[in-house]
Amino acid sequence: NAGVMQNPRHLVRRRGQEARLRCSPMKGHSHVYWYRQLPEEGLKFMVYLQKENIIDESGMPKERFSAEFPKEGPSILRIQQVVRGDSAAYFCASSPGQGSTKNIQYFGAGTRLSVL
């Protein structure tokens, strides 16, 4: 049973370009979460999605950032017109949403975004 898969592992963009980060949840998990870890800081919640729905986006910056979790395919975190301050590690997590482990989130290895 594969874990949470994120790609790419490393992404380099120049200022003003777009970054697309992908996340495939664990098999059987329908809840996806995105977190960001800035250098020298802890992980901060960004957005919580279920299939085709955004449940909580209270941690998303108001501009340039968007997320989706379509009916088919991975969840995508999209950052438009990247700036140097977007350089961070972005982690995706998934959970089953029900059952005895519904509160446990399992994390992918992360995507490290570097903006030049």
Place this chain on the structure above:
Amino acid sequence: DQQVKQNSPSLSVQEGRISILNCDYTNSMFDYFLWYKKYPAEGPTFLISISSIKDKNEDGRFTVFLNKSAKHLSLHIVPSQPGDSAVYFCAASNRKLIFGQGTELSVKP
């Protein structure tokens, strides 16, 4: 506003001894707490969790204690092993996870 705090950035213990990592929270509405272990350049790995209706949960060498009145939880690792050296994050759940800043544990042989 830091709702979950880990006040010790680092901890060093001898192999075979007990490691105690602490975590404080401010929101009494949190109903589930988790500990994660993280190595550099990897994602957090789930270790152990506890519901707010319990005060202790044990899994092998790892035990989590919850003191609701003090809004405090701790992770005990005994005996500590060099492979336990990593950054440990506590998190409180209200669907999304709210993480502490992490404690870097170093277990010396």
